[in-house]
Structures are given as structure tokens and as C-alpha cells.
Amino acid sequence: MKSVKIYNRFERFWHWMQAALIIFLAMTGLEIHGSFTFFGYEQAVRYHSTAAVFLMILIVFAIFWHFTTGNWKQYLPTFENLRAQIDFYLTGIFRGAAHPVKRDVLSKLNPIQRLVYLGLKILVIPIMVSSGLLYMYYRYPQREGMVGIGIFELKSVAVLHTLGAYILIAFIITHLYLITTGQTVGSNLKAMITGWEDIEDDDDKVYNPKTTEIEVKADETTTN
Amino acid sequence: MKNNRFNPLGVPIFIGAMLVIAVVGQLITQQRESDSLERLKIQYAKPHQVAVDHQKLPELQVNFKAPQDVTRACVSCHTERHKELLNSSHWKWAREVYIPGRGVTIVGKKNMINNFCIGIGSNEVSCTRCHAGYGWEDASFDFKNWENIDCLVCHDNSGQYLKSRGGAGYPDSQTDLRLAAQSVALPTRDNCGSCHFYSGGGNNVKHGDLEEAILTADRNVDVHMAFDGGNLECIACHEAENHRMLGKLYSVSSMNRNRMNCEKCHGDFPHSQNILNEHTIKVACQTCHIPEFAKVNATKMYWDWSQAGKLKDGKAYSEEDEDGNDIYLSIKGAFKWEKHVKPEYVWFNGTADHYFLGDKVDKTKTVKMNSLNGDYRDRDAKIIPVKVHRSKQIYDCCNKTIIQPKLYAEEKGRGGYWKDFDWNIAAKLGMEAVNEAYSGKYCFVKTEMSWPVNHMVSPKEGALTCTECHTRTGSRLASLTDFYLPGRDSNRFVEIIGKILLILSVIGVLIHALMRIIASKKGGAQS
Structure with a gap:
């Protein structure tokens, strides 16, 4: 085993800030949606709008970070090992099989993560941000008489925003669970807090496409 | 290396950053008092300076015999004012308007009917008690004779000028005209209220938001007119230029012009919170700031004319509720009164259509005596609160028209329903007076009439909260379904x-x- 710094300081800040903001936006958003009462409607609207602005600022920084550091490449989809990753979650995990994809600084995400996160980044988040902005500002073009860009009804904007919210909440539920499927139940969480993760030196392991198993060549147990 | 693995300061820094963001977020959305309100308070705190003391004028040191003598005395100095009056709504009870589908037409109390005491045709002697004139007894009244203008009903400040019941606008014989003439000044709440509070035959019958409680209101009742609030007179908002008053009511108006609105003083964006200002694009001020009407005394909500005519020992009688409101009158039928009423809400773009005498209507449907136009997509339309008065009133079953009956008569045997209790004769005489046909067969039809609620504004603490409308169940706007309302609607x-x-x-x-x-x-x- 070796300790590797997977997540640097900005990445962790971005992740936790984004997590807090999205959970807060989900709570306030559902209250605005009429699902429950907690903050009070007026406060919920105010908090939701404020948190949305902060999330957008954070997204701008994150985009900058992704492109300047080259980390955007983490989300390039790959179909290599996708099947193995699916098989791991469906069967391998119950047998205690090792993760099929090596994780390191250059490739933090497994093939499923790549696809899902890419989907979030290029589809769900843009939809939420743009529908959210229209939600906040849709009245102005109509008031100023700019009919060309005027949206006459909130309905389509609101319904799309709600759909996106449900998808994000479903993502959070599964994401929170999948955190526990690392090397140990707590290792992924620990990595996202401290930045460091113990990664197996897996020169000794080889993925066998036929059996879709990771085979350990040398019978060697490592403890840390 | 090991020492650099995890900086324990990171967690408090992170939490600290979150707190800073929360505080900043709270600060940038802090409420602040709007400047325009401060300006208005200063503006309206200035007392009116009287330029002329009418007590000192030799023209008014006269024991006037007839009220027209007072008018002549007024015009002897105010030499052109009577011409303004002859063109005013308070005199003509009619306006020339354009209504889509009807063209240019006349609308006013003179020719429109309602679902209270219905209309003035054949009942002028009683109804014109509130006319700013003398002697409008029937359709032959001369609207060009300025000597019959009643200056005093609006300008008397002696407090003892009273028009007599069934007197066609003439003052009570006990009135001291000399005292009244010497007291004249700008119209006060008492002047306006002497008609506008009591329309429909009693206090607060018609409007629900204009009644004598305004004279003694505190801030919670009417923030503008309260003695401990703005203490404003009616004319502070309803300004007049050349005797044309600003503002009108859509029971007898049709066009989007000469309207009084809150924005005139408060501006288009009166709130410190932008999200509230955005509401003003589609929501009228009144909708949130008048959460209820009939705040002090009850207002009439339902009038069933079909119950009229029941007699006890051959005599008309009345029944009252515990507050002293008539719930049954032999001459008028059965009523429902309500206090602290939540308004109904409609889209309104400032234009209205009306039931015109002679319009044929379907008896199986509720007839709208006035219909306020507008919908969500209408850029001029806003949501406004209305009092909806519902009624069952007399209808010609063969001609399919609503009947103008003759209700008032000085004595029995003249065909007035209030004395003779005979609908058939009352209908015949009434319809004759307005030149409409009557088949001889009457029944009763359901009608409704919308009265925009504009007065008795609550202080801002009393304004509606978000969830009065933005809620899944029981939304005040539940009936307005042509748009998506967050918190109420979902796909x-x-x-x-x-x-x-x-x-x-x-x-x-x-x-x-x-x-x-x-x-x-x-x-x-x-x-």
C-alpha cells in the first residue's frame, strides 16, 4: 500500500461547498415547491436565491480550475472497463473482489463515475443553472417589452427545474451510498476530507477480461 | 511527508468560510425602509392654507330660501366653475366610452343597472338623493341647467347639510343653507362619505371597503385615513382638476383611463426587496395590502329579491341579525351580510363590459352585471381583489332580459313595488320608463357583480404573507389557473x-x- 494525495485543497473545498450548497438548495427548493414547511416560504426563497448565486460563483471557479489544471480530462468518457465496473457493483463487491480500475491522481474516476459526472456537468447542472436564472429573471424581458426574448410562462422553466432537482437528489442518495464502497467503508470519505488515500500497489494484480475478475498474482496480504 | 498529509486547520477554515458566506448573504438581502414613504409623509404633513374665509363674503350674508340661490351665489364669484360641473360624472352620471363589441356608448348610473337596488329608471326621486344636483325626478331632468347644481353636498363643512330621503336631491327642509354656504371648503371625508359610504341603501352595503368606520379608523383599519396614520382626506388621492375627480369604479366604468392607483404616490417599485417589486408586474398592490374587506362593519354579500313581498298581517316587516343588519325586508327580500371577508381575485386590465338594459341573457347561467377583462397573458392585466356581490333579481322570462322595476313611489297605488308589492306592475312601469319591452312574465335570475376593493389598506405588517397564495391547498389564487404559481402548482x-x-x-x-x-x-x- 502507498499513500497518495488524490484531492488537493481546492478540489476538496469545491466538493464540500458544492455538496453543502446543493443540499441546502434542495431543502429550500422543495419548500418553495410546496413539499414541506421549514424555513418559511419567504426565507426559503431568499436563501434559495442567495445560495444559487454562491453556487454559480463556485461553478465559475471550478470551471477555471478544471481547465487550468487539465482536470477536465478526468471526465472524458471511456468504455474501457465500463463493463467490469458494472460487474463489480453487481457481483464482485459481494465477493470482496478488488476494484477493477486503478485510481491515482491522473485518473480518479472509474468509468461509471466518468459518465455520471460528465452527465451532471454538461446536462443537469447547466439545465439547473439556466432554468434557475430564467426563474429568477424571466419577468424582466416581458416588462421591458422585449417580446423576442420574453418567456410568457414560468411553467416550462419551473417544471424543468423541478425535474433537474429530483435527478440531483437521486444522485445524492446513490452518491452517499457509493462512498462506502471504497477500499474500506470510510476510505473514500477520508480521502475527500484529508485529500489522502491509501492505494494498493497493484503491480501484482491483473484484470482478466474473460472472467472479469481481478486476479492476484502473488499471494500477498498487505496491511497498513 | 507524513506531517503534511492533512492540515487540521482546514476544517475550521472551511466552517468559517461557510459562516462568512451565510452572514454576507443575509446582509445583502437585509430590508431597508423605502425612501418614497418618507417623502410622502413629509408631503402630506403640510396643512392646507385657506385663502378665502367664506364667512366674510357679503354675497353669503343671506338667508337663502332655495338651494339654487346658494348655487347662484357661488357662481357669482366662481364664474366658470359651473361649466366644469356640467361636464363632470358627479353631475352627468354618465360617461362616453368605447367598449369592444358595443362601440361608443354611454355608461353610468344614469343607464346601467346593478344587482342591489337595480337602477334609477322610474326611481329617480329616491336614487338622486345622491346626485350632485336638485330636482332630478324623472328622465326629463335638464342636464344643462347649472342652477340645479348642488355645490354644498361636496363643499359644505358645517356638518348639518343633509339631502332629504326621496327628495330628488333637495336638502332637508331643516337645513340652514346660510350656515352651510358660509362653511364651504375643500371636500372632507364626511362630504364624500355622505353618498359613497351609504350607497345601496345603508352603510357599507355596496363597497365593503368604503364605510363610516373610515371616519374613526385606526391604522389597522385604514392606514391612509386613520387618525393615527396618514389622516388623509379622500381628495388627497382622488385629486380633482376642474372638478374632474381622479379614479372611478368599475360598476359604472369601462375604459382604462383616468384611473386612480397606488403607484401614483408610491411609485412602481415601492418595496425594498426586489422580489416583492417583481410581483407588481402581475399583482396589484391591493391584492397583498388589503387582505380583507368589511373590517369593521358587515357588507352585503347576497341579495335575494325573489324572497321579497312576504307580509305579516298585511304589513311589511324586517328581520335583523345580532349586529343589527337587515337580513330580511319585505320590500327588498333576504340578505346575507359578512364581516372580515377574504376578497376573490381576478385578472384585470382596466377595461370592463357591463350588462346593458335590453341584453338578452341565458337564465340558466349566472349573469355578470359587470365583467372585468384580463388574463395572465394580457400585459396590462394584474391580479386584483374584488368583492363579488351575488343576487337573484327580477328577469323577463320571455324576452330574456333583466328587468328594471319601479321600486320607489311616494304612496300606495302608484305601482312602486316598495308600496304595492306587485312585481308585475313594477316591472311594467319600470321597463316603460327605460324604453324597454316587458312581456308580462317575470321570474328571477342569478347575477353577480364584481367590485374592485381599493380602500381600507392595512399597514405593511398586515399584508398577505407568501403562503396565502404560494401553497398547495387553500391558495387565495386557487381560481386563477391560467399560469404557473410556484408553491401552488406542479407538473x-x-x-x-x-x-x-x-x-x-x-x-x-x-x-x-x-x-x-x-x-x-x-x-x-x-x-
């Missing part, structure tokens, strides 16, 4: 998809976790 399809998605996520996670636990126990595999 059924998206709700089902979304909920299935969440349920499947939770179930999937639980099953997977359970299988892992079982597997780890069985095989002792690493968790």
Missing part, C-alpha cells in the same frame, strides 16, 4: 417520475447494502 408527470426516481434510488441502495452485509458475514470478505 403531475414530473412529480411521478421524480418520486419514482427517489424511491428506486433508496430501494436500490438498501438492497445493495443489505446484500453486502450478508455477503461480508457469510464469506468474511472485506467490507
Whole structure:
């Protein structure tokens, strides 16, 4: 085993800030949606709008970070090992099989993560941000008489925003669970807090496409 | 290397950053008092300076015999004012308007009917008690004779000028005209209220938001006119230029012009919070700031003319509720009164249509005596609060028209329903007076009439809160379904998809976790 710094300081800040903001936006958003009462409607609207602005600022920084550091490449989809990753979650995990994809600084995400996160980044988040902005500002073009860009009804904007919210909440539920499927139940969480993760030196392991198993060549147990 | 692995300061820094953001977020949305309100307070705190003391004028040191003598005395100095009056709504009770589908037409109390005491045709002697004139007894009244203008009903400040019941606008014989003439000044709440509070035959019958309680209101009743509030007179808002008053009521108006509105003083964006200002694009001020009408005394909500005519020992009688409101009158029928009424809400763009005498209407449907136009997509339309007065009133079943009956007569045997209790004769005489046909067969039809609620504004603490409208159930705007209202509306399809998605996520996670636990126990595999 070796300790590797997977997540640097900005990445962790971005992740936790984004997590807090999205959970807060989900709570306030559902209250605005009429699902429950907690903050009070007026406060919920105010908090939701404020948190949305902060999330957008954070997204701008994150985009900058992704492109300047080259980390955007983490989300390039790959179909290599996708099947193995699916098989791991469906069967391998119950047998205690090792993760099929090596994780390191250059490739933090497994093939499923790549696809899902890419989907979030290029589809769900843009939809939420743009529908959210229209939600906040849709009245102005109509008031100023700019009919060309005027949206006459909130309905389509609101319904799309709600759909996106449900998808994000479903993502959070599964994401929170999948955190526990690392090397140990707590290792992924620990990595996202401290930045460091113990990664197996897996020169000794080889993925066998036929059996879709990771085979350990040398019978060697490592403890840390 | 090991020492640099994890900086324990990171967690407090992170929490600190979150707190700073929360505080900043709170600060940038802090409320502040709007400047325009301060300006208005200063502006209206200036007392009016009287330029002329009418007590000192020799023209008014006269024991006037007839009220027209007073008018002549007024015009002897104010030499052109009577011409303004002859063109005013208070005199003409009619306006020339354009209504789509009807063209240019005349609308006013002179020719429109309502679902209270119905209309003035054949009842002028009683109704014109509130006319700013003398002697309008029937359709032959001369609207060009300025000597019959009643200056005093609006300008008397002696407090003892009273028009007599059934007197066609003439003052009571006990009135001291000399005292009244010497007291004249700008119209006060008492002047305006002497008619506008008592329309429909009693206090607060018609409007629901204009009644004598305004004279003694505190801020909670009427923030503008309260003695401990703005203490404004009616004319502070309803300014007049050349005797044309600003503002009108859509029971007898049709066009989007000469309207009084809150924005005139308060501006288009009076709130410190932008999200509230955005509401003003589609929501009228009154909608949130007048959460209820009939705040002090009850107003009439339902009038069933078909119950009229019941007699006890051959005599008319009345029944009252515990507050002293008539709930039954032999001459008028049965009533329902309500206090602290939540308004109904409609889209309104400032134009209205009306039931015109002679319009044929379907008896099986509720007839709208006035219909306020507008919908969500109408850029001029806003949501306004209305008092809807519902009624059952007399209708010609063969001609399919609403009947103008003769109600008032000085004595029995003249065909007035209030004396003779004979609908057939009352209908015949009434319809004759307005030149409409009557088949001889009458029945009763359901009608409704919308009265925009504009007065008795609550202080801002009393304004509606968000969830009065933005709520799934019991929204005040439940009946306005032509737009998406956050908190009230949702898309059924998206709700089902979304909920299935969440349920499947939770179930999937639980099953997977359970299988892992079982597997780890069985095989002792690493968790």
C-alpha cells in the first residue's frame, strides 16, 4: 500500500461547498415547491436565491480550475472497463473482489463515475443553472417589452427545474451510498476530507477480461 | 511527508468560510425602509392654507330660501366653475366610452343597472338623493341647467347639510343653507362619505371597503385615513382638476383611463426587496395590502329579491341579525351580510363590459352585471381583489332580459313595488320608463357583480404573507389557473417520475447494502 494525495485543497473545498450548497438548495427548493414547511416560504426563497448565486460563483471557479489544471480530462468518457465496473457493483463487491480500475491522481474516476459526472456537468447542472436564472429573471424581458426574448410562462422553466432537482437528489442518495464502497467503508470519505488515500500497489494484480475478475498474482496480504 | 498529509486547520477554515458566506448573504438581502414613504409623509404633513374665509363674503350674508340661490351665489364669484360641473360624472352620471363589441356608448348610473337596488329608471326621486344636483325626478331632468347644481353636498363643512330621503336631491327642509354656504371648503371625508359610504341603501352595503368606520379608523383599519396614520382626506388621492375627480369604479366604468392607483404616490417599485417589486408586474398592490374587506362593519354579500313581498298581517316587516343588519325586508327580500371577508381575485386590465338594459341573457347561467377583462397573458392585466356581490333579481322570462322595476313611489297605488308589492306592475312601469319591452312574465335570475376593493389598506405588517397564495391547498389564487404559481402548482408527470426516481434510488441502495452485509458475514470478505 502507498499513500497518495488524490484531492488537493481546492478540489476538496469545491466538493464540500458544492455538496453543502446543493443540499441546502434542495431543502429550500422543495419548500418553495410546496413539499414541506421549514424555513418559511419567504426565507426559503431568499436563501434559495442567495445560495444559487454562491453556487454559480463556485461553478465559475471550478470551471477555471478544471481547465487550468487539465482536470477536465478526468471526465472524458471511456468504455474501457465500463463493463467490469458494472460487474463489480453487481457481483464482485459481494465477493470482496478488488476494484477493477486503478485510481491515482491522473485518473480518479472509474468509468461509471466518468459518465455520471460528465452527465451532471454538461446536462443537469447547466439545465439547473439556466432554468434557475430564467426563474429568477424571466419577468424582466416581458416588462421591458422585449417580446423576442420574453418567456410568457414560468411553467416550462419551473417544471424543468423541478425535474433537474429530483435527478440531483437521486444522485445524492446513490452518491452517499457509493462512498462506502471504497477500499474500506470510510476510505473514500477520508480521502475527500484529508485529500489522502491509501492505494494498493497493484503491480501484482491483473484484470482478466474473460472472467472479469481481478486476479492476484502473488499471494500477498498487505496491511497498513 | 507524513506531517503534511492533512492540515487540521482546514476544517475550521472551511466552517468559517461557510459562516462568512451565510452572514454576507443575509446582509445583502437585509430590508431597508423605502425612501418614497418618507417623502410622502413629509408631503402630506403640510396643512392646507385657506385663502378665502367664506364667512366674510357679503354675497353669503343671506338667508337663502332655495338651494339654487346658494348655487347662484357661488357662481357669482366662481364664474366658470359651473361649466366644469356640467361636464363632470358627479353631475352627468354618465360617461362616453368605447367598449369592444358595443362601440361608443354611454355608461353610468344614469343607464346601467346593478344587482342591489337595480337602477334609477322610474326611481329617480329616491336614487338622486345622491346626485350632485336638485330636482332630478324623472328622465326629463335638464342636464344643462347649472342652477340645479348642488355645490354644498361636496363643499359644505358645517356638518348639518343633509339631502332629504326621496327628495330628488333637495336638502332637508331643516337645513340652514346660510350656515352651510358660509362653511364651504375643500371636500372632507364626511362630504364624500355622505353618498359613497351609504350607497345601496345603508352603510357599507355596496363597497365593503368604503364605510363610516373610515371616519374613526385606526391604522389597522385604514392606514391612509386613520387618525393615527396618514389622516388623509379622500381628495388627497382622488385629486380633482376642474372638478374632474381622479379614479372611478368599475360598476359604472369601462375604459382604462383616468384611473386612480397606488403607484401614483408610491411609485412602481415601492418595496425594498426586489422580489416583492417583481410581483407588481402581475399583482396589484391591493391584492397583498388589503387582505380583507368589511373590517369593521358587515357588507352585503347576497341579495335575494325573489324572497321579497312576504307580509305579516298585511304589513311589511324586517328581520335583523345580532349586529343589527337587515337580513330580511319585505320590500327588498333576504340578505346575507359578512364581516372580515377574504376578497376573490381576478385578472384585470382596466377595461370592463357591463350588462346593458335590453341584453338578452341565458337564465340558466349566472349573469355578470359587470365583467372585468384580463388574463395572465394580457400585459396590462394584474391580479386584483374584488368583492363579488351575488343576487337573484327580477328577469323577463320571455324576452330574456333583466328587468328594471319601479321600486320607489311616494304612496300606495302608484305601482312602486316598495308600496304595492306587485312585481308585475313594477316591472311594467319600470321597463316603460327605460324604453324597454316587458312581456308580462317575470321570474328571477342569478347575477353577480364584481367590485374592485381599493380602500381600507392595512399597514405593511398586515399584508398577505407568501403562503396565502404560494401553497398547495387553500391558495387565495386557487381560481386563477391560467399560469404557473410556484408553491401552488406542479407538473403531475414530473412529480411521478421524480418520486419514482427517489424511491428506486433508496430501494436500490438498501438492497445493495443489505446484500453486502450478508455477503461480508457469510464469506468474511472485506467490507
